[in-house]
Amino acid sequence: MAVAHVLGFPRIGAQRELKFAQESFWKGTTNEAALRETGAILRARHWKAQADAGLDYVTVGDFAWYDQVLGTLALLGAIPQRFGFDPQQLTLAEYFTLARGDKQHFAMEMTKWFDTNYHYLVPEWSAATRFDGGVNWLLDEIAEAQALGYRVKVALVGPLTLLYLGKVKGEFVNKLDLLPSVIAGYQKLLSRLQRASVEIVQIDEPILVLDLDSAWVQAFAPTYADIQPVSPPLLLTTYFGEVKDHSALLSALPVMGVHLDLVRGPDQLATFAQDWPQDKVLSVGVVDGRNLWRCDLDSTLARLKPLQAQLGDRLWVGSSCSLLHVPVDLQYEEKIDAELKGWLSFATQKLSEIVALKEALNTDQFSYCATETDAQFVASRAALFSRQHSTRIHNPLVQKRLAGVKEGDAERVSDFKTRIVKQQAKWKLPLFPTTTIGSFPQTKEIRKSRAAYKRGEIGHLDYLDQMRDEIRLVVQKQEELGLDVLVHGEPERNDMVEYFGEQLWGYVFTANGWVQSYGSRCVKPPVIYGDVYRPEAMTVGWSQFAQTLTDKPMKGMLTGPVTMLQWSFVRDDQPRETTALQIALALRDEVRDLEKAGIGMIQIDEPAFREGLPLKACDWKHYLDWAVRAFKISAAGISDETQIHTHMCYSEFNDILPWIAAMDADVVTIETSRSDMVLLDGFGAFAYPNDIGPGVYDIHSPRVAQVDEMERLLRKARDVIPDQRLWVNPDCGLKTRGWPETYAALENMVTAARRLRAEV
Numbered sequence: 001m002a003v004a005h006v007l008g009f010p011r012i013g014a015q016r017e018l019k020f021a022q023e024s025f026w027k028g029t030t031n032e033a034a035l036r037e038t039g040a041i042l043r044a045r046h047w048k049a050q051a052d053a054g055l056d057y058v059t060v061g062d063f064a065w066y067d068q069v070l071g072t073l074a075l076l077g078a079i080p081q082r083f084g085f086d087p088q089q090l091t092l093a094e095y096f097t098l099a100r101g102d103k104q105h106f107a108m109e110m111t112k113w114f115d116t117n118y119h120y121l122v123p124e125w126s127a128a129t130r131f132d133g134g135v136n137w138l139l140d141e142i143a144e145a146q147a148l149g150y151r152v153k154v155a156l157v158g159p160l161t162l163l164y165l166g167k168v169k170g171e172f173v174n175k176l177d178l179l180p181s182v183i184a185g186y187q188k189l190l191s192r193l194q195r196a197s198v199e200i201v202q203i204d205e206p207i208l209v210l211d212l213d214s215a216w217v218q219a220f221a222p223t224y225a226d227i228q229p230v231s232p233p234l235l236l237t238t239y240f241g242e243v244k245d246h247s248a249l250l251s252a253l254p255v256m257g258v259h260l261d262l263v264r265g266p267d268q269l270a271t272f273a274q275d276w277p278q279d280k281v282l283s284v285g286v287v288d289g290r291n292l293w294r295c296d297l298d299s300t301l302a303r304l305k306p307l308q309a310q311l312g313d314r315l316w317v318g319s320s321c322s323l324l325h326v327p328v329d330l331q332y333e334e335k336i337d338a339e340l341k342g343w344l345s346f347a348t349q350k351l352s353e354i355v356a357l358k359e360a361l362n363t364d365q366f367s368y369c370a371t372e373t374d375a376q377f378v379a380s381r382a383a384l385f386s387r388q389h390s391t392r393i394h395n396p397l398v399q400k401r402l403a404g405v406k407e408g409d410a411e412r413v414s415d416f417k418t419r420i421v422k423q424q425a426k427w428k429l430p431l432f433p434t435t436t437i438g439s440f441p442q443t444k445e446i447r448k449s450r451a452a453y454k455r456g457e458i459g460h461l462d463y464l465d466q467m468r469d470e471i472r473l474v475v476q477k478q479e480e481l482g483l484d485v486l487v488h489g490e491p492e493r494n495d496m497v498e499y500f501g502e503q504l505w506g507y508v509f510t511a512n513g514w515v516q517s518y519g520s521r522c523v524k525p526p527v528i529y530g531d532v533y534r535p536e537a538m539t540v541g542w543s544q545f546a547q548t549l550t551d552k553p554m555k556g557m558l559t560g561p562v563t564m565l566q567w568s569f570v571r572d573d574q575p576r577e578t579t580a581l582q583i584a585l586a587l588r589d590e591v592r593d594l595e596k597a598g599i600g601m602i603q604i605d606e607p608a609f610r611e612g613l614p615l616k617a618c619d620w621k622h623y624l625d626w627a628v629r630a631f632k633i634s635a636a637g638i639s640d641e642t643q644i645h646t647h648m649c650y651s652e653f654n655d656i657l658p659w660i661a662a663m664d665a666d667v668v669t670i671e672t673s674r675s676d677m678v679l680l681d682g683f684g685a686f687a688y689p690n691d692i693g694p695g696v697y698d699i700h701s702p703r704v705a706q707v708d709e710m711e712r713l714l715r716k717a718r719d720v721i722p723d724q725r726l727w728v729n730p731d732c733g734l735k736t737r738g739w740p741e742t743y744a745a746l747e748n749m750v751t752a753a754r755r756l757r758a759e760v
């Protein structure tokens with residue numbers, strides 16, 4: 001009989017209960033007991049959902065008070081020593097201090113979990129890091145689940161993945177030198193799990209999908225040989241990609257079984273199925289843990305049937321990865337219509353899909369077509385059919401447009417050298433022109449009137465008046481400050497993706513589709529379900545109004561195709577690049593409309609450009625090629641005089657500079673101040689040809705940067721970038737800042753630029 005399981009369930013709760021409990025504990029309005037109570041309720045609820053759906057095991061250990069990597073460190077006792085906490089007596093409050101910092105300690109660093117938008121806390125390794133035991137929370141959770149009568153599978157971040165994801169702090173040590181102590185720590189932990197009668201341990205080793213050095217690959221066999229004897233049976237899980245290269249390693253590893261992500265790596269199944277050992281479980285992740293579409297159960301079942309004939313009881317069916325990355329429960333989406341809802345499946349619904357597959361596999365092959373009437377299969381078929389035919393998805397206008405895209409559509413009329421001469425002649429900007437990245441402080445009043453408008457409490461005209469007043473204020477302040485290129489301040493935008501998504505066809509917004517981003521922070525990514533189409537102009541009215549208020553150039557402000565894609569759930573019935581191209585075409589029309597309306601500078605933000613990079617370097621070129629093309633399609637089709645800007649937040653650019661240059665934006669602004677302009681060196685060495693605005697102050701802190709500091713950074717920038725190419729701007733948008741510090745910082749920034757001008 002096939003076995004059904006998931007690699008993890010979202011911990012936040014369908015109504016974000018965990019978030020609210022965490023935040024009120026941090027504020028001091030509730031105590032630790034109340035927070036723990038919420039955690040226990042959520043765990044019990046999520047296990048019940050798994051058991052009720054018919055999974056064979058409930059997963060314990062996927063819960064975390066803040067993050068699963070930090071949770072693993074707390075369990076092993078491997079918390080950073082700089083905080084001075086006793087690992088064995090760690091309190092919840094101290095655990096949160098590790099994650100969030102306090103007056104004496106900066107927080108642990110946070111970074112993206114593989115290519116997801118989930119952020120984990122980065123372990124801090126030094127020669128002195130200890131792994132000899134920490135908190136007992138996991139054992140308490142296991143006892144809870146066992147007391148409720150469930151069969152328990154414990155999920156743990158694996159030893160090599162944990163070690164690999166950490167950063168060496170202080171004196172240099174090779175991470176792998178720590179491996180013996182890590183192994184000893186896991187041995188201790190796993191033997192405790194064995195004594196607690198845990199049936200199975202799911203041990204997550206997603207680093208296997210990365211380009212892994214051979215030293216790391218070679219560490220797997222001895223590590224698992226060391227921990228297996230003292231452990232409950234281990235199911236080693238890989239996800240977010242394929243692990244074909246490691247098939248020999250994985251089939252020989254002393255573990256009970258291996259999990260493969262067949263959504264991200266469908267082709268690897270053949271490699272593994274071929275000589276899969278007689279005594280090992282193969283767990284196949286076929287229900288997508290990264291996206292919210294209903295699974296095509298018929299075709300999935302057809303793929304699994306031969307596998308089941310081969311493996312019998314040793315076939316496990318599961319989610320591709322943890323369901324942490326999808327929203328919790330579709331049933332709370334009351335505003336989404338029935339057709340669209342029929343296409344979707346959130347974490348709770350995915351449990352039933354997995355069970356439906358298992359049951360179909362376990363039904364006697366000869367009992368004629370049980371799936372014909374099974375509710376899950378019927379719904380899956382209906383969704384598939386409707387998605388193939390719905391006119392809401394397939395828009396002939398978009399299809400025609402796509403078919404007509406020509407090679408030259410991605411190119412500007414002339415090259416940058418020619419364009420920049422024309423642009424200079426038109427704008428006559430001084431050397432080191434000053435500008436900002438788009439948003440200005442989003443005050444309480446702005447948020448209030450936007451919300452009131454959304455709820456229908458104020459009418460169009462009142463709303464328009466209030467927003468226009470705000471734009472007037474922002475323009476007036478920028479003129480006072482003496483900035484050279486102005487912006488309207490984006491008061492009408494709640495979020496840079498949502499604002500556009502709400503106006504484009506093919507996008508839908510959920511009411512409650514929250515996904516954990518980090519700690520208590522959740523995001524609600526929009527869903528791209530159909531061909532993307534722009535029924536009318538989206539920003540022209542605001543930009544045009546703003547331009548009437550000033551003689552200086554007013555930058556139009558758009559979110560680029562890659563970012564629009566990257567920060568959404570994307571349809572799975574066509575390649576990502578096709579969706580990107582559709583968005584690009586919609587933006588291209590907006591760019592042209594802005595130009596026609598007299599807006600001569602247009603910024604197309606691409607903060608998510610770098611984060612779209614695939615996990616394996618061999619896949620980079622394909623991505624970068626289509627991502628650059630999508631950007632260029634959105635930015636071309638205008639006259640040479642119109643100046644295209646783009647903006648990217650803090651990223652490592654050096655390894656993708658040829659593609660940044662290929663985007664051929666007239667001006668790129670990047671976040672550099674926190675790296676002390678070091679990020680810029682690569683642009684210099686590469687002889688980046690177009691204009692560039694390295695951020696001269698950090699907008700993440702209310703501290704007002706001084707003239708001298710900015711001047712110093714600009715001098716560093718001048719060492720690598722020619723004066724004629726250099727712009728002066730903050731690191732990023734100013735929407736999270738208050739007015740007083742914003743005004744003061746920009747005043748200093750303009751002074752710094754003027755000081756430099758006076759010298760040349």
Ligand code: GLN
Pocket residue numbers: 437438439490496557605607647648649732733734735
């Ligand atoms: N134009 C946007 C803003 O200023 C850019 C934000 C971003 O880069 N994340 O807010």
Ligand code: ZN
Pocket residue numbers: 437607647648649650671731732733
């Ligand atoms: Zn930014």
